[in-house]
Amino acid sequence: MYTMGNVTRNTIAMVLAGGKGERLSPVTLNRPKPYVPFGGKYKIIDFVLSNLFNSGLKRVYILTQYRAYSLNKHIKECWSKWTGLGEFYDTISPETSSGSEAWFKGTADAIFQFLRFIENSDAEYVAIFGGDHIYKMDISQMISYHILTKADITIAAIEVSAREAKEFGIISVDKECRVTEFIEKPKEPTPIPGRKTCFASMGNYIFSVKKLIEVLKEGKKLHEDLDFGKHVIPMMLNNGDRVFAYNFMDNSIPGMNAEEKGYWKDVGTLDSYYEANMDLIRVDPQLNLYNYKWPILTNQSNSPPAKTVFEEGGRCGKNINSYVCGGCINSGGIVRRSIIGPRSKVHSYSLIEDSILFENVEVGRRAKIKKAIIDENVIIPDGAEIGYDHEADRQNGYTITDSGIVIVTN
Incomplete structure (x- = not known):
């Protein structure tokens, strides 16, 4: 052999x-x-x-x-x-x-x-x-x-x-x-x-x-x-x-x-x-990125660990069933079933669900994002809603796939 x-x-x-x-x-x-x-x-x-x-x-x-x-x-x-x-x-x-x-x-x-x-x-x-x-x-x-x-x-x-x-x-x-x-x-x-x-x-x-x-x-x-x-x-x-x-x-x-x-x-x-x-991000993914005997290699940045802050009243930083990369700060928002790229920031009272954020995305206060892909360096304004009204999404110039995924680019 x-x-x-x-x-x-x-x-x-x-x-x-x-x-x-x-x-x-x-x-x-x-x-x-x-x-x-x-x-x-x-x-x-x-x-x-x-x-x-x-x-x-x-x-x-x-x-x-x-x-x-x-x-x-x-x-x-x-x-x-x-x-x-x-x-x-x-x-x-x-x-x-x-x-x-x-x-x-x-x-x-x-x-x-x-x-x-x-x-x-x-x-x-x-x-x-x-x-x-x-x-x-x-x-x-x-x-x-x-x-x-x-x-x-x-x-x-x-x-x-x-x-x-x-x-x-x-x-x-x-x-x-x-x-x-x-x-x-x-x-x-x-x-x-x-x-x-x-x-x-x-x-x-x-x-x-x-x-x-x-x-x-x-x-x-x-x-x-x-x-x-x-x-x-x-x-x-x-x-x-x-x-x-x-x-x-x-x-x-x-x-x-x-x-x-x-x-x-x-x-x-x-x-x-x-x-x-x-x-x-499934509980038992078919592709296991945590197998250190066969690692997926990439450029290792000098970003600090991901961070969640605030736990007071209705403002609590939570990352649930999600991938959150280095350098990210969840400042009082909720992230569910999502992938948050390096150095992204999620501000207070915001909600991100079933979405993919690329590097250096900033999500404003009380913004809501559902089933979306957000390109790098995009700033989502305070109070914005993405993925909830596709007609409004189209008017904002976003791309929407046949299955309803909203793509936001600069």
Whole structure:
């Protein structure tokens, strides 16, 4: 059996983090999707980078593009300082490379533009992962599977129902989990042999280096907007390459509870983003951020601990069933089932329920907020009401999702 050290020593990782995240607008108007806050203190990209780091993969390129400055700064200040000799967490963007390169036109085109980084490495394998999903995974186990099956490419897959399958790229496999077909959003998805569920691609891949270089160069001759799902995987299947699916349910991490197995969230819409955040504050969350054997890492600020003040008459600072980050002060307000971002302030007699506040939000006296997402640095005036009258919310210029979540930005 291959050990973590053996497989990760011969592997480099490339994280696709250039996404604009249009379906998360207006939250992504001033930041890329991977840099959107999650769970109060984290950024979405911290989850894949923590998985790589905890798995022993410490030679990582992060491919950034849309509004890249904030994300690049986060990587530099947080992730690059945790590496040793010959290790790196480094960002590369098309606008900071040679003048001949253009914006990424597809997921595989992004890797193709920086193929020289792979060609100049001593790696035997490349882990290509997306930067915008929420989950925990020991990636070294997937690399070991790739080696044992002698695969050219291994695709991480989750099991979904036939109804859900119509929203994913679906992988058809034989009894050995060798991929026989890959179809984007099929009307009649093929189930896994012997089961009622289907394999959906997670958009995460392990490639053997020689094969990756070969197929990208071949594919780029045919498709300017070269994409793994649309072009590369079908091309490899047509060529008879060894394409295998790795069942995410087979993956386990130290300290994992049984109910956490298989947890993976695509936070691509405002509703799914909100729901994934709310998952965290359940009594027994499926994603446990308190597992110190597999920590989710991020930039550690110098903020003081969260603080509640006042207990007199009708004014009492209370945080109930909530995440409250460092530097926050609840000065006589009530917070229920909510996530309060770093350095936010809740003033007296205010009420916050079922909501997500980003960093440095100030909620005025007697303000009421329900089922809302409040962007960073927003000041909610005294007495304001958000989430109670959607027509009034629209008149104030707020965005409202189909499920009734109110989005407030500057």
